Amino acid sequence: MIPQNFEYSSPRSLEAALDQLAGGPDGSADGSTKILAGGMSLIPLMKLRLAAPERLVDLRRVPGLNYIREESGVLHIGAMTTHYEVESSALVRAKCPLLAEAAANIGDVQVRNVGTIGGSVAHADPAADYPASLLALEASVTLVSKAGERTMSVEDFLVDTMTTALEPGEIVREVTVPLEKSGAGTAYAKMVQPASGFAIVGVAARIGEGFARIGVTGLASKAYRARNVEALLEGGADAATAAAVIAEGVDANSDLHASADYRRHVATVYAARAIRQAISRKY
Amino acid sequence: MSTTISVTEKLVGKSVRRREDPRLITGTATYVDDLKLPGMHHACILRSPHAAAKIRSIDISAAQSHPGVVAVFTGPDVAGVGPVPCGASLPGLRVPHHAILATGRVYYVGHAVAVVVATDRYVAADALDLIEVDYEPTAAVADPEKALEPGAPAVHPEWPDNVSFTYHQEGGEPEKAFAEAEVVVKQRITSQRLVPMPMETRGCVAEYHAAEKSLTLWSSTQIPHLLRTLVGQMLGLIENRVRVITPEVGGGFGCKLNVYAEEALTSFVAMKIGKPVKWIESRRENFLCTIHGRGHVDYYEIAAKRDGTVLGLRLKLIQDLGAYQQLLTPAIPTLSVLMMPGLYKFRNISADIVGVFTNCVPTDAYRGAGRPEATHGVERMMDLLAVELKMDPAEIRLKNFIGNDEFPYATATGLSYDSGDYAAPLKKALDLVNYRELREDQRKAREQGRLMGIGISTYGELCAFGPSPATPAGGWESATVKIDPSGKVTVLTGASPHGQGEETTFAQIAADELGVPIDDVIVLHGDTAIVQYGIGTFGSRGTAVGGAALYFALKDLRAKIKKFGEMMLESDDVTFSGGVCTCNKTGNTVSLAQIAGMSYRAMRLPVNEEPGMQATRFWEPPNFAFPFGAHIAVTEIDRETGHVAVSRYVAVDDCGNIINPLLVAGQVHGGVAQGLGQSLWEQAVYDDTGQLITGELMDYAVPKATMMPWIETAHTTTPSPVNPLGVKGVGEAGTIGCSPAVVNSVVDALSPPGVRHIDMPMTPEKVWKVLEGARA
Incomplete structure (x- = not known):
């Protein structure tokens, strides 16, 4: 890998990381510093010199960012928790199997061993696996800066292609997921882009008594909740009928691997599959 | 003198583990x-x-x-x-x-x-x-057919038609065959540009x-x-x-x-x-x-009788050359023409190649180099003919194979097939998949609305390059064998293996011929200051040509060893076996180390023998060798998405005698992986402005381990008469046999709605669109 020149630091505390992130000439973050949180997307971009940050602040040695725990009915996952750790966590598998299923679908073993949940949501790739499930789970992200912390829903956090609500100087600290009280069933169905391992289309479904939550990735410029599908399901429609509207009004992505029309079509197929499987998993 | 006779177990034919691997898997190899x-x-x-x-x-x-x-x-x-x-x-x-x-x-x-x-x-x-x-x-042009259109941008301004060459080859009476044919089937078939993609x-x-x-x-x-x-x-x-x-x-695959x-x-x-x-x-x-491979647009016509007897094959081949001629660029499509009859009795052949300049990186040899394209063409045409005549694809092949009594067989393209039993691997593959039952399973699947396909491909391969008159740089190969005074053996091969495993297979051959443990043999290659002039490793030639040169060098040494043994044992009735010379009258023996030591110390020498224990041979093969085989792929198509799943893959290859079954299986697996890559995933795509839009591994889909089906391998063995080892070559077989089997399988799956052809790669979207088109 021959990237452009950059400075690298590996702070040992969150405070130091925030200081370094806000290390511009006037003490404020200026966008020339990037957080390294696994690097499974950033490093390939730097390799091609499509990204050329002046400074990288690596969070791997910052303590207190790698954990999975349950507190008062909420699952807390530290930003530096790897996909493999989520995929293999007994707690996640038992209490939030959709997230484990999504994590297991990411890239390949090597990527899952290094990539992190905080890095994935902050990068906001429109074809990433996590966002569909996080949307269906109504998850939130907690952001931290020198000014303090704030929490917002993942839905509000994801603004557009590779664009989030992160302000300069902010770091994703954790992802939180409210755990089910009822017996909702969940499933993630994904058509894999064979080269990259990203989703051509991925649909996460979470269906309980009287409610349905559907997250979609790969189809549009950002992952989103398909509220039209949710409403049909909540109104008693069957899986196929509800899934059929998933791409309505969506400006679908188009590339070598799937044209916009084909993506719309397979979105309906995968939505129906996710919905059927989620229903079969209700308990 | 020792009287014990060491008996060494024969290693040729055994799955000796690769001696190259310890340094590779411990990360200590030097690239x-x-x-x-x-x-x-x-x-x-x-x-x-x-x-x-x-x-x-x-x-x-x-x-x-x-x-x-x-x-x-x-x-x-x-x-x-x-x-x-x-x-x-x-x-x-x-x-x-x-x-x-x-x-x-x-x-x-x-x-x-x-x-x-x-x-x-x-x-x-x-x-x-x-x-x-x-x-x-x-203005640029990236598509070879567009480059041939009048008014297309000229890649090289001095040649505004973008044509680098045209080439015509004909055998028999193709005009007459097509005029007299009871049925003619035509199809345009493409073989897309691929990136060879060595790991290094x-x-x-x-x-x-x-x-x-x-x-x-x-x-x-x-x-x-x-x-x-x-x-x-x-x-x-x-x-x-x-x-x-x-x-x-770290891999070459021709590039x-x-x-x-x-x-x-x-x-x-x-x-x-x-x-x-x-x-x-x-x-x-x-x-x-780095060069790309394939890049064909082929227009085929097949002529036959209504009973399925093939009469003739016509081909118009448009070869995308790219912007320059690399070392063998224009020769690659000529190999396609040579192999276009496949294993069948096509007596009447006509082929026209147009080599076309495009604003792309040059094409050249990639695993199979012209033969996968040819096999894909003829095997697709045999299936199209079978569909046209409502014949079983296995039956039409068995009907038209060259017979066992016809070898050496002179093809209409001027080749002489060395040896073969072409029905044997197909029959074996049909047995392995329980072909009749499988067709019954397919019938039931269709009743359930499932899209299940069975695809058969047979292939013949032009290998062991080759006789020098047919090879640009000379087609021989060289080997030196040196036995040190201590009796240890060094093999220097002019072939330059780069993953094929000749450090193992050549050591097996040398150990057997000299009767020494394999650990007494080392194989050196790839340094022009150490190794005598050689040609290299490509075209499935390493063992078939380089191994044969080694065999003859070992034969020379065996004769010399025996002469030293006769001198030292003072007998003219001496046998060299198991690493020792034994006097058949007295039972006295001298070891290879004793003989080698004597040859260098040279106190006494046999009559007309020089000191030292070294032999070099440059071996010129009299012909190519022609491996063959049959592959069967069973596929199931996801009707809703067009996704192709390969549920079964059987490869029966005949590569002549086998030196090391483990390495042969590895070659077949790797070849099939690359064949599946072409069939389903890989494509080097240039847009209309000549930008390579699959220029990253994020967009160019090489097969990964998790994408591979289980590959069942089996063999028939028809030794080649061309070389003393009886080997035919196996490096490219998997790639050549694979793509037509997979495409034939998918087309078979899609045949109920009326699909008759699909081009590679068979991406889900392409299959889905073909299916939608057939439904409409």
Whole structure:
């Protein structure tokens, strides 16, 4: 890998990381510093010199960012928790199997061993696996800066292609997921882009008594909740009928691997599959 | 003298584990990029972002003054270096002058424009960004059929029709065959451009010793000796002062069967600055600048009788050459024509090739090199004919195979097939899949609305390149065997294995012939200062030609050993076996070490024998060898998405005698993986402006382990009479047999709605659209 020149630091505390992130000439973050949180997307971009940050602040040695725990009915996952750790966590598998299923679908073993949940949501790739499930789970992200912390829903956090609500100087600290009280069933169905391992289309479904939550990735410029599908399901429609509207009004992505029309079509197929499987998993 | 007789178990035919692997799997092998020489500098190459453009000017001043940069060179600086060679010749072939750096014009994205040399690779890469090139983009053409249209942009302005060559070959009476045919089936069949994708990209290190006027070039190549000859010519160096070393080579698949601009450029730069220079190709450069494979548009016509007897085959072959002729570029489609009859009794053949320039990186040899395209064509046409005649695809093949009593068989394309039992692997494959039951399963699946397909492919392969008159650089191979005074054995092979495992198989052969333990044998290759001249490893020739040369060198040594044994045992009734010479009258023995020691000490010598224990043979094969086989793929199509799942894959190959079944299975697995890659996933796609849009592993889908089906392998064994080992070659078989089996299977699955053909790669969207079209 021959990237452009950059400075690298590996702070040992969150405070130091925030200081370094806000290390511009006037003490404020200026966008020339990037957080390294696994690097499974950033490093390939730097390799091609499509990204050329002046400074990288690596969070791997910052303590207190790698954990999975349950507190008062909420699952807390530290930003530096790897996909493999989520995929293999007994707690996640038992209490939030959709997230484990999504994590297991990411890239390949090597990527899952290094990539992190905080890095994935902050990068906001429109074809990433996590966002569909996080949307269906109504998850939130907690952001931290020198000014303090704030929490917002993942839905509000994801603004557009590779664009989030992160302000300069902010770091994703954790992802939180409210755990089910009822017996909702969940499933993630994904058509894999064979080269990259990203989703051509991925649909996460979470269906309980009287409610349905559907997250979609790969189809549009950002992952989103398909509220039209949710409403049909909540109104008693069957899986196929509800899934059929998933791409309505969506400006679908188009590339070598799937044209916009084909993506719309397979979105309906995968939505129906996710919905059927989620229903079969209700308990 | 010892009286014990050591009996060594025969190793040929056994699954001896690869002796190469310990260094590879422990990470201690040395690849080009592992080399660190004192004072070594680093080169990076600026490449054209345009598929076609005039170069108005290049400003290198900022790069030159960048700290750490030692030199920057552009086209005019290297004008004295000879062009990148094309080794193939055809009547009327237009070969553009292929300078090692673009001068005045660029012809494809990735065309080398300038080279920066610096103390550090990072500095060199940074300095590339400081070079300002003023380009005047011109119209480009990337599609070979569009390039043939009147008014298409001219890749090389001096040849506005974009035609590099046309080539016609005919055998029998094709006009008559088609006139008299009861049925004629036509189909356009493409074989898309592919990126060979070795795990290790290209790279080289050059060191020039000015006082001796000698150059040492380490390069990741399949052909060290040919590279030495040709790069020496390009640079005006004296051949015996050029040494080429191939350290570990991480795969080639044909793309390193070449001489590239960078090998001469790195050498030139090292000579200019008086320091060793390393250039390592990035993966991005590998996509853009290393040769691609395939790139065919084929128009086929098959003529037959209504009973399924084939009469003739016609082909119009449009070969996408890219912008230049690399070492063998124009020869590759001629191999397709030679192999177009496959295993069948086509007595009447007509083929026309048009070699077309495009604004793309050149095409050249990639695993199979012309034969996968040919096999894909004839095997698709046999299936189309079977559909037309409502015949079973197995039956139509069995009906038309060349008979066992017809060998050597003279084909309508001028080849002489060496030996074969073409029905045997097909029958074995049909048995392995329980063909009748499988068709019954398919019938039931169709009743359930499932799309299940059974695809059969047979293949014949033109291997063991080859007789010298048919091979541009000579088709022989060399071997030296040296036995040290201690009795240990060193094999030097002119073939240059790079993953095939000849360090193991050649040691098996030597151990058997000399009756020594395999650990007493080492196999050296890939250093022109150590190994006698050789040709290299490609075209499934390593064992079939290089192994045969080894066999004859061992035979010479066995005779010499026996003479020493007779002298030392004072008997003319001596047998050399199991590593010892035994007097058949007394039972007395002398060991190989005793004999070798005697040969060097030379106190006494047998009559007419020289001291020492070494033999070298250059072996010229009298013919190619022709492996064959049958592959069957069972597929199931997801009706809703078009996704193809390969549920069963059976490969029955006949590669003649097998030296090492483990390595043969590995070759078949790897070949099938690349065949599946072409069938389902891989495609080098240039857009209309000549930009390579699958120029990253994020977009170019090479098969991963998790995408592979279980591959069931089996064999029939028909020894080749061409070489003393009876081997035929297996390096390319898997790739050649695979793609038609998979495509035939998918078309079979889609046949109820009326689909009759689909081109590769069979991506879900393409299959879904074909299915939608058939439903409509």
